[in-house]
Amino acid sequence: MDIEQMRRQLQTLTDRAEITDLMDRYLRSFDERVFDEEWARAFHTEDVTAEMPIGTIHGRDALMAHIRRGMALFDRTVHFATNAVIEIDGDRATARGAQLSTHVLADGSEEFFASGGHTETTLVRTADGWRIAATALRVVWTQGTPPKVPEEWTAPPAA
Secondary structure (H helix, E strand, O other): OOHHHHHHHHHHHHHHHHHHHHHHHHHHHHHHOOOOHHHHHHHEEEEEEEEEOOEEEEOHHHHHHHHHHHHOOEEEEEEEEEEEEEEEEOOEEEEEEEEEEEEEEOOOOOOEEEEEEEEEEEEEEEOOEEEEEEEEEEEEEEEEOOOOOOHHHHOOOOO
16 A cells, blocks of 8 residues: 555545544534534534425524424433444545434423434535535334424424
């Protein structure tokens, strides 16, 4: 192996570690429940697109508002991700994996709701590091009592 091959291999390993760290911190942030502008900039591009079970959101500010109000439906949460397959192509990457989301409803009932599914994420390298440009959560099963989602939430919220 020559020096250039080793440099490319080291860059790939570094990129993979940075993407894994970003994705782990992102999912953990849901349980820490701080969804402010600093949070949004740390994880997303300005023009991020997020496809979720209750709709598709465009833009970092709209996504921040959507996640903030959606997570308010839960008193406590724990999110897990595993089996990530990361493919890197220069300054773009994809990450596909499994996600388990556990929730206790915030309506005072203490009811439990869980969902399992798959995530597909597109990332881009920015001047500040890797950021999520697009993400999709595809829920394949649920268990327990889902939260009552207001009908008007099927449309993206105002930022």
